[in-house]
Amino acid sequence: MSVVKLARPEIQALKPYQAAEQVADTVRLNANEASWTNGADRFRRPLNRYPEVRPWRLREALAARFDCRPERLIVTRGTSEAIDLLIRAFCRAGEDNIVTTSPTFSMYRHYATVQNAAVREVTTSADTDFAIDAGALLDACDERSRLVFVCSPNNPTGATIKRHSLIELLERRDERSVIVVDEAYGEFSTEASAVELLARYDNLVVLRTLSKALAFAGARCGAALGAVDVIALLDAIQAPYAMPTPVVECVEDALGDVWLTEAERRVADVVAEKNRLSTALAKMPIVTRVWPSQANFLLVAVADVERVLDRCRQDGVLLRYFGGDLADCVRISVGSADENDRLLDSLGKACLHKV
Ligand SMILES: Cc1ncc(COP(=O)(O)O)c(C=O)c1O
Known part of the structure; x- marks a missing residue:
């Protein structure tokens, strides 16, 4: 079943x-394609032909x-x-x-x-x-x-x-x-x-x-x-x-193996940064909760969500806000170490002053 x-x-x-047949080393007059390659075409397979x-x-x-x-x-x-x-x-x-x-x-x-x-x-x-x-x-x-x-x-x-x-x-x-x-x-x-x-x-x-x-x-x-x-x-x-x-x-x-190996290393970096961010956020007075996350982002509850969003936006840092059941939460994607530091700076300011 x-x-x-x-x-x-x-x-x-x-x-x-039923697409037009594609056979290597043949004269392809069956798909109304152009017979010439465009000068801007830099690919291994010519773009005048349809892909597979x-x-x-x-x-x-x-x-x-x-x-x-x-x-x-x-x-x-x-x-x-x-x-x-x-x-x-x-x-x-x-x-x-x-x-x-x-x-x-x-x-x-x-x-x-x-x-x-x-x-x-x-x-x-x-x-x-x-x-x-x-x-x-x-x-x-x-x-x-x-x-x-x-x-x-x-x-x-x-x-x-x-x-x-x-x-x-x-x-x-x-x-x-x-x-x-x-x-x-x-x-x-x-x-x-x-x-x-x-x-x-x-x-x-x-x-x-x-x-x-x-x-x-x-x-x-x-x-x-x-x-x-x-x-x-x-x-x-x-x-x-x-x-x-x-x-x-x-x-x-x-x-390719080289880029997959690099991606694996980058994933490990993201996870390490997520853990650093999570620990730092949990210590901030304006943060009321950081949920455990198995992804490349953190869901965080804050005491004053508008102040956090405004402060971050003014500092050029964008966070995701959903409202509804998550009205006091923001979702924070884990960035590079520098980007995460910028976020932490901005949240530090949100803890100190009204925007
Ligand atoms: C859970 C989930 N599934 C799927 C997607 C879509 O990903 P894709 O870029 O592969 O379309 C996203 C994108 O944010 C996502 O969060």
Whole structure:
């Protein structure tokens, strides 16, 4: 049995777009391309030609990085596109819903709204460090809950789902929901990736990105990993030629050993800076709470949020404010040591004076 049967019927029946054939060392008169290369074209593969419909070498390289078979992975324009593809594939407009936690990454709600799918939210509590409760997520599901989004580490709380809770979700929803674990911040976490559960659970999809740990947000490259038939479904609805040649080439380069080793060192630096920042922040009189975080940011509660935001802005430091349940909180991305010092200076001033 497979969760593919949960997908919209017309998507299950959809045949992939038939693109013009691409064969090396042939005269290509089948795709209305230009026959000349533009002087501004500096890439290994000429830009007068369409890219591969799906970049196979890049798929293999990402599969090696994320430790799965290439057939289990689709390369996407950031994790954002994977979220959109999943919701479009599985949710019938006006009928189905997604389930997720709150607060969490707003993109799940955004794309659910685009697809006219309802959003069921399970509130996590500051008092339990925003622990993700599988029981509450299960209670929120009904027969129309096609997708459960679990962001782990969660943006903006930094909390992760415990392995036994994830397994409970996977087993109890079985073939009734796809459980999507968004691991955009996975490299910063001490917890094992859910990727290692893919072989056991066909209803699991894991999202990964190059935007955070690899410092490649501008390239727009991520991946969804899951059962072969689920990946084939996403493949059928993704735009043909989705990954532009310049992106494919620069991501191939970024996945070379030298740059991966550097990225690993940088991730360790970020984690060390996060710990330094967390300790320094906790000592500030204006800071009332710093939550533990497995990501590259900290969620911090402050005594006077407006004063903090104004002071930082005047000093040229931008923080993220969400309001709502997090009305007295700011999310602080971990920057370089110098940037973090600037933040600490600014907060020190906010402790002393009214702005
Ligand atoms: C939890 C989470 N998932 C996905 C994304 C999107 O990342 P990408 O750049 O891969 O689209 C973000 C971006 O901030 C995020 O916080």
